Structure formats: structure tokens, C-alpha cells
Amino acid sequence: MSDLPSGPIAVVGCGLIGTSVALALRSHDLDVRLADASAQHLEQAVALGAGRPLTDDVTPVLVVVAVPPAVAAGVVTDALGRWPAALVTDVTSVKSRLQQALAEVPGAERYAGGHPMAGSERSGPTAASASLFEGRPWAVTPTSSTLPEALDVVVDLALNLGAVPIIMDATAHDRAVAVVSHVPQVMSSLTAARLNDAPENHLALSGPGLRDVTRIAGSDLGLWLDILGDNARDVRAVLEDVRADLDRVIAALAQADASTLSAVLESGRQGTRLIPGKHGDAPSRLDSVHVQVADRPGELSRLMTDTGQSGVNIEDLRLDHDLGRPVGLAEISVAPGLGDTLVAALTERGWTAYR
Amino acid sequence: MSDLPSGPIAVVGCGLIGTSVALALRSHDLDVRLADASAQHLEQAVALGAGRPLTDDVTPVLVVVAVPPAVAAGVVTDALGRWPAALVTDVTSVKSRLQQALAEVPGAERYAGGHPMAGSERSGPTAASASLFEGRPWAVTPTSSTLPEALDVVVDLALNLGAVPIIMDATAHDRAVAVVSHVPQVMSSLTAARLNDAPENHLALSGPGLRDVTRIAGSDLGLWLDILGDNARDVRAVLEDVRADLDRVIAALAQADASTLSAVLESGRQGTRLIPGKHGDAPSRLDSVHVQVADRPGELSRLMTDTGQSGVNIEDLRLDHDLGRPVGLAEISVAPGLGDTLVAALTERGWTAYR
Numbered sequence: 290m291s292d293l294p295s296g297p298i299a300v301v302g303c304g305l306i307g308t309s310v311a312l313a314l315r316s317h318d319l320d321v322r323l324a325d326a327s328a329q330h331l332e333q334a335v336a337l338g339a340g341r342p343l344t345d346d347v348t349p350v351l352v353v354v355a356v357p358p359a360v361a362a363g364v365v366t367d368a369l370g371r372w373p374a375a376l377v378t379d380v381t382s383v384k385s386r387l388q389q390a391l392a393e394v395p396g397a398e399r400y401a402g403g404h405p406m407a408g409s410e411r412s413g414p415t416a417a418s419a420s421l422f423e424g425r426p427w428a429v430t431p432t433s434s435t436l437p438e439a440l441d442v443v444v445d446l447a448l449n450l451g452a453v454p455i456i457m458d459a460t461a462h463d464r465a466v467a468v469v470s471h472v473p474q475v476m477s478s479l480t481a482a483r484l485n486d487a488p489e490n491h492l493a494l495s496g497p498g499l500r501d502v503t504r505i506a507g508s509d510l511g512l513w514l515d516i517l518g519d520n521a522r523d524v525r526a527v528l529e530d531v532r533a534d535l536d537r538v539i540a541a542l543a544q545a546d547a548s549t550l551s552a553v554l555e556s557g558r559q560g561t562r563l564i565p566g567k568h569g570d571a572p573s574r575l576d577s578v579h580v581q582v583a584d585r586p587g588e589l590s591r592l593m594t595d596t597g598q599s600g601v602n603i604e605d606l607r608l609d610h611d612l613g614r615p616v617g618l619a620e621i622s623v624a625p626g627l628g629d630t631l632v633a634a635l636t637e638r639g640w641t642a643y644r
Numbered sequence: 645m646s647d648l649p650s651g652p653i654a655v656v657g658c659g660l661i662g663t664s665v666a667l668a669l670r671s672h673d674l675d676v677r678l679a680d681a682s683a684q685h686l687e688q689a690v691a692l693g694a695g696r697p698l699t700d701d702v703t704p705v706l707v708v709v710a711v712p713p714a715v716a717a718g719v720v721t722d723a724l725g726r727w728p729a730a731l732v733t734d735v736t737s738v739k740s741r742l743q744q745a746l747a748e749v750p751g752a753e754r755y756a757g758g759h760p761m762a763g764s765e766r767s768g769p770t771a772a773s774a775s776l777f778e779g780r781p782w783a784v785t786p787t788s789s790t791l792p793e794a795l796d797v798v799v800d801l802a803l804n805l806g807a808v809p810i811i812m813d814a815t816a817h818d819r820a821v822a823v824v825s826h827v828p829q830v831m832s833s834l835t836a837a838r839l840n841d842a843p844e845n846h847l848a849l850s851g852p853g854l855r856d857v858t859r860i861a862g863s864d865l866g867l868w869l870d871i872l873g874d875n876a877r878d879v880r881a882v883l884e885d886v887r888a889d890l891d892r893v894i895a896a897l898a899q900a901d902a903s904t905l906s907a908v909l910e911s912g913r914q915g916t917r918l919i920p921g922k923h924g925d926a927p928s929r930l931d932s933v934h935v936q937v938a939d940r941p942g943e944l945s946r947l948m949t950d951t952g953q954s955g956v957n958i959e960d961l962r963l964d965h966d967l968g969r970p971v972g973l974a975e976i977s978v979a980p981g982l983g984d985t986l987v988a989a990l991t992e993r994g995w996t997a998y999r
Contacts, residue, residue: 406849406851416998416999417998418934418996418998419996420936420996420998421998423936423973424973425851426848426849426850426851428849453848455845455848455849457845457846461843461845461846462849464842464846465842465843465845465846465847465849466849468838468839468841468842468846469839469842469846469847469849469850469851469854470849470851470853470854472835472838473835473853473854473857473858474853475893476831476832476834476835476857477831477853477856477857477912478908478909478911478912478913479831479886479889479890479893479908479912480827480828480831480886480912480915481911481912481913481914481915481916482889482908482911482912482914482915483823483827483882483885483886483915484823484824484915484916484918484919485911485914485915485918486823486885487819487820487823487824487918488816488820489918490810490812490816490820491812491816491819491820491823491824492820492824492918492919492920493781493808493810493920494761494781494783494810494817494820494821494824494825495781495824495919495920496761496780496781496824496825498825498828498829498832498859498860499824499825499828499919500919501832501856501857501859501860502828502831502832502856502857502859502860503828503912503915503916503919504853504856504857504916505853505856505857506909506912506913506915506916507913507916507917508913510906510909510910510913513909514902514905514906514909517897517905518897518900518902518905521897521898521900522897524897525894525897525898527838528890528893528894528897529894530838530841531834531835531838531890532887532890532891532894534834534837535834535883535886535887535890536887538830538834538883539880539883539884539887542872542873542876542877542879542880542883543876543880545873545876547869547873550869550872550873551865551869553833553834553837554833554861554865554868554869555865556833556836556837556840557832557833557834557835557836557837557858557861558833558836558861558862558863558865559836559837559840560835560836560837560838560839560840560858560861561836561839561858561859561861561862562862563839563840563842563844563847564839564847564850564854564855564858565847565848565850579773581775581778587952589948589952589958589961590945590948590949590951590952592948593944593945593947593948594945594949596945597942597944597945603944605962606944606961606962606974607960607961607962618778618779619961641773641774641775643771643772643773643775643776644771
């Protein structure tokens with residue numbers, strides 16, 4: 290599997306991402322050496338089988354820096370200086386600032402940035418998993434001075450971890466994550482913030498749409514402050530475009546201007562169609578089938594079995610419970626054209642299913 | 645079950661909502677009479693067993709108006725005049741405008757509004773289900789002149805359909821749905837609209853967070869234009885509060901003002917905690933467990949079976965596929981404190997599970 294260079298690979302930073310990288314590398318039997326400013330995190334990562342502690346007598350051929358954004362530039366600089374033959378990468382969410390900080394650093398040609406699009410609501414080594422990166426995009430961001438072997442090693446690292454490497458420069462990366470990740474985060478927070486003004490019985494009217502939009506607003510505050518601060522310029526530029534559209538919507542509502550309102554909503558509809566679907570396929574509209582599921586152990590299992598026997602493959606699945614009733618609504622997404630087939634098959638097996 | 649008055653119940657409008665109401669009433673063996681401006685819709689609803697056509701010789705005791713918002717006031721007025729003893733309700737998403745239109749109508753004391761918080765991506769009678777309202781909130785909006793028996797009948801209607809009636813006045817209702825439904829819809833559209841500016845390879849970095857926030861932006865355009873137009877004043881007021889927060893975020897990003905940024909994000913976090921949880925319980929943070937699921941028929945079924953055997957009840961479930969790999973990530977939500985138990989049980993059964 291591995292085209293990674295033979296020799297020790299150092300993982301500096303044993304949080305969720307670092308420990309997950311280390312566990313995945315260990316599953317390929319590579320020689321992984323771990324370091325962390327926290328003795329407890331290091332100990333936990335070692336205990337999980339993520340590798341052995343990095344000691345002074347070890348000379349790594351590859352260093353993966355997985356420390357918080359605020360200290361990443363310093364740790365990468367240190368690694369480039371300490372091991373003059375090592376290739377170095379990192380995993381932070383914003384790339385331009387870090388690259389600028391490294392521009393004048395001796396050995397920077399041995400560095401290429403990386404950003405795995407994976408995470409969890411939990412943090413720390415105990416939340417780590419060798420499979421965290423399976424199927425996830427992994428942005429790889431070389432600088433203008435990056436050596437080909439430094440770029441190659443980050444691509445190979447991503448591939449070894451089951452991720453999908455996507456090479457782009459740091460500027461493009463930061464603009465991309467502003468649009469697909471950082472601004473959606475802010476929009477979710479802005480939407481959820483309005484709930485604080487509402488009386489409790491108003492919130493009783495909440496439905497699944499609200500839950501979808503506000504879900505990520507519950508994420509870790511400190512991490513997002515760092516990310517938004519590091520990518521402030523790109524996030525601000527996109528938010529200014531949002532504000533221009535928002536102003537148009539507000540004016541359109543005041544003037545009963547349906548055509549402007551329609552244009553903004555239609556632009557949103559078009560935007561949703563651009564989001565890549567499963568397996569990197571072109572985006573497609575799946576058929577949705579809704580099924581009533583009693584809130585009893587075993588019901589979902591029975592539903593999955595019956596769906597499997599219908600011969601229709603599940604592309605996506607979600608279950609939402611609602612207030613007041615011991616029943617949930619499962620939404621099963623299947624390939625376009627198969628929705629009616631599944632409804633018929635489930636109805637025949639006694640389920641209440643509809644599209 | 646039914647405390648509904650005996651005698652024919654007329655359902656005027658055989659779209660998704662009207663036909664679903666009719667099917668649910670038929671399941672209680674009530675005498676349901678159907679009308680629709682479209683002969684085809686009426687025919688389909690009758691064929692589905694939703695009731696018999698409404699004829700001139702029938703005098704309904706209750707009329708449920710389930711027509712598009714633009715014509716609802718006219719149809720309610722007509723029903724009040726045509727059947728001077730009937731109680732009348734409707735199901736439109738915005739209530740104040742309709743009430744104003746009915747204020748001077750003779751017989752308006754026999755009217756109370758209603759708004760079931762349920763729907764589907766599809767429309768029309770063939771998408772209907774007797775279970776559409778199970779566990780869903782159903783806002784009931786009496787006017788100042790509504791007779792007690794008119795209010796009671798709408799509450800009984802909601803209960804008979806398995807919904808949770810929530811009585812509020814029209815003004816409060818419209819403010820509530822602006823916050824919990826209409827503004828989230830606009831925010832989702834504004835977020836998705838930005839994707840149109842991004843090059844295709846930028847969108848390759850899309851993750852589940854983006855999909856959550858932009859999911860409802862794909863909804864029916866015409867319906868939302870009507871809803872936003874009808875509730876323009878309340879939606880605008882909330883959007884102006886959003887704009888004030890957005891301005892603060894943009895200024896904070898320009899000035900590296902972390903404390904303002906933190907305040908807005910924290911307000912969003914608090915807002916998410918106010919959303920009612922399952923079964924109308926107080927909102928609670930569930931434990932999330934992530935499980936790798938191979939993209940093969942039967943895998944989800946096996947996961948559900950193994951989860952069931954662990955004795956841990958699934959509170960919520962979602963499955964997300966990602967590009968490039970034949971593997972999906974299931975996120976199982978369980979009661980607080982049970983996440984680690986489930987991880988251990990699934991790991992023992994050979995799954996890659998983590999929190």
C-alpha cells in the first residue's frame with residue numbers, strides 16, 4: 290500500500306487528528322514516533338498503539354505537525370531546522386498565513402501543507418480513529434518553493450490514510466474553505482442566535498429544517514475563533530457578498546418585490562445542486578422516501594432488513610424524532626427513480642412509507 | 645378516539661396536506677367529503693380512499709380548507725357563507741393576513757386557524773399519508789371572536805391526526821414561524837447561493853456541515869415565495885436582527901476583535917440548546933457515535949442489529965457518504981452517557997466506531 294519513504298515518521302501533536310494519523314500509519318506497520326507538549330496526551334496516544342515516543346536519537350524522514358493553529362508555524366519551523374533531511378507537513382485548517390510565516394524559513398522547500406476535511410465533536414487522543422480520514426477530502430497545498438518529493442509525500446500520506454488528496458494552492462484553499470465551511474458555520478450561528486429572542490412556546494414549532502441549519506452552530510467555540518481569525522480576510526469577503534444578498538432580500542420583502550426574492554432563492558437552489566454527491570459523482574437529486582418508525586429497539590433494524598430485501602440500496606439515511614409522539618420519521622435517500630419501488634416494497638411489508 | 649362532531653367533514657383542497665388530513669380522518673371511519681379545483685387531484689384523492697366527492701346535498705359540520713395561501717381567504721369566506729352552521733379551519737403557513745381578511749366576514753366566529761408543521765419535498769395527493777402529522781406540532785390560532793366550539797374542534801382535529809396542538813394567536817404564530825422556519829430558509833438559501841461563485845474543485849472540499857446548512861435551500865420556490873410574501877413583515881424584522889449580528893461579525897473580522905466574534909458564536913451555541921428535543925423533552929445534548937459503514941447492501945441492517953443487541957437505544961441516526969471511497973459514516977445519537985458503552989459494544993463486534 291504505502292509509497293511512503295521507509296524510516297521513522299514523526300507525528301507532532303497527539304490530539305484527535307494527530308493520533309488518528311498515527312493510528313492509520315501504524316495499521317500499515319510503519320515506524321511512527323509521537324510527540325506532544327502534554328505528557329498525558331502522549332501517554333494516551335502511546336497506550337492506544339499510535340506509536341512510540343519520539344526520542345533524540347531518532348531522525349524522522351517525514352514529520353506531520355498536528356498542533357493548534359496558533360503554534361503551527363513555530364513547530365514546522367523547528368522541525369525543518371532540527372531534521373535537515375526530513376519532509377514536513379501540517380494539518381491546520383487555514384493555509385495562507387502559515388505559508389507566509391514560513392516564507393523566509395531555511396528548508397521551507399521541504400514543506401507542503403495539508404488539510405484533512407475530517408473531525409469530530411470530541412477532541413483529544415481518545416477520540417482518535419485510524420479510519421477518521423476514510424473517504425474524506427484532504428487538501429494538499431504546496432508553496433511555490435515546495436520540492437516535488439515534498440508534494441508527493443503528502444499526497445501519498447493522504448492516500449495511505451484512505452483520503453482523497455486535492456492539490457490546490459494556499460490562497461485557493463483558504464477561499465474554498467471560507468465558502469464551503471467557515472461561512473456556513475457563521476450562518477448557522479447567526480440563525481441559531483435568533484432563537485434566544487423567542488418565547489419557549491414559539492420554539493415548540495421547531496422542525497427538522499431548523500435543526501439542520503443550526504446543527505453546526507453547537508461546535509467548539511475556541512477552535513472556530515482560531516479558524517475564523519486565521520481566515521478573516523476570505524471569510525469577510527464572502528460574508529460581504531452574503532450581506533449584499535441579505536440587503537436585497539430585506540428590501541424585496543419591504544417592497545413586495547417577488548422577482549428579486551425569487552432570484553435570491555433560485556440562486557440558493559442552484560448552489561445546492563453544485564455540492565458533490567456520493568463517491569465524487571456529479572451531484573444528483575436522490576429520491577427521498579419517508580417511513581414512520583416506532584420508538585422501540587429493533588424497529589430500525591427491521592426497517593433496514595426490509596429495505597435490504599427490496600433490493601434498493603440506501604444512499605443516505607436520517608432519522609428525526611419529533612416532540613410529543615413515540616414515533617420517528619426515517620428519511621431514506623435512494624437513487625433517482627427507485628423511490629416508488631421502495632415505497633411499494635415497504636408498504637407491502639407493513640410500513641407506513643411515502644415520498 | 646374522535647371527539648369530532650358527528651356528521652360529514654369537508655376537506656377543500658386535495659393537495660399533500662388536504663389529502664393527508666382526509667386519509668387520517670378516514671382511518672377513524674369518519675364521513676369525509678372532498679373538493680378540489682382540479683378534477684384530477686379530486687379523482688386521485690378519492691381513488692386513494694381519502695373520501696367521497698363533496699356534493700350539493702351534503703352539509704358538512706366541519707370544513708378543513710387546504711388550498712394555496714393566495715386563495716385561502718376566499719375559500720374560507722365561501723365556506724362560512726355556504727354552510728351557516730359549519731365550523732371552519734385552514735392549514736396555511738401564515739395566519740395574520742388571513743385573519744385580517746376574515747375580520748368583517750359574516751360567520752367568522754365559526755373560524756379558527758390551524759397550521760400543521762409537516763410537509764414533504766413532494767406535493768399533490770399521491771404524496772399524501774395518513775401519518776403525515778404523527779408527532780408534529782399543529783399550531784391552532786383562534787381570533788378574538790372565535791367561538792369555544794370552533795377552537796375545540798381544531799384542537800380535536802389535530803389530536804385525531806396524531807399531532808400536538810399548540811394554541812397561540814396569529815401574531816405570535818407568525819413571529820414564531822419567522823424565527824424557527826422562514827428565516828432559517830432564507831439563511832440556507834443565502835449560504836447555498838455563495839457556492840455559485842466557487843470553482844468546481846473548491847466544492848470538492850464540501851463536508852456534512854455544508855450539506856446540513858444548505859439542505860432546505862433546495863425546497864419548492866413558488867411555495868416559499870408565497871410564504872415569505874405573506875409573512876414579509878415578521879421575516880424582515882428577524883432578518884434585520886440577523887443583519888445587525890452579521891455587521892458585527894464582519895467588523896470583528898476586520899478588526900481582529902475576538903471578543904465580539906466570540907459573543908456572536910456563543911449566542912448561536914446557546915440558541916441551539918433551546919431547540920426542543922425528542923418527545924417534547926427539554927433539549928439535551930446527546931452523545932454522538934461515529935461508525936464506518938461499507939457501501940454494501942445489508943451493512944446498515946447489520947449495524948442496527950448490533951446496536952440493538954448492545955441494549956443502547958438509538959435517539960437519532962444519520963448516514964453521510966463522502967466522495968471517492970466506498971464507505972459511509974453513520975452518526976448514531978444516544979442518550980447522554982451511553983456513547984462510550986455503544987462504542988465498546990460495536991468495537992467488540994468488529995465495527996470501527998468512535999466518538
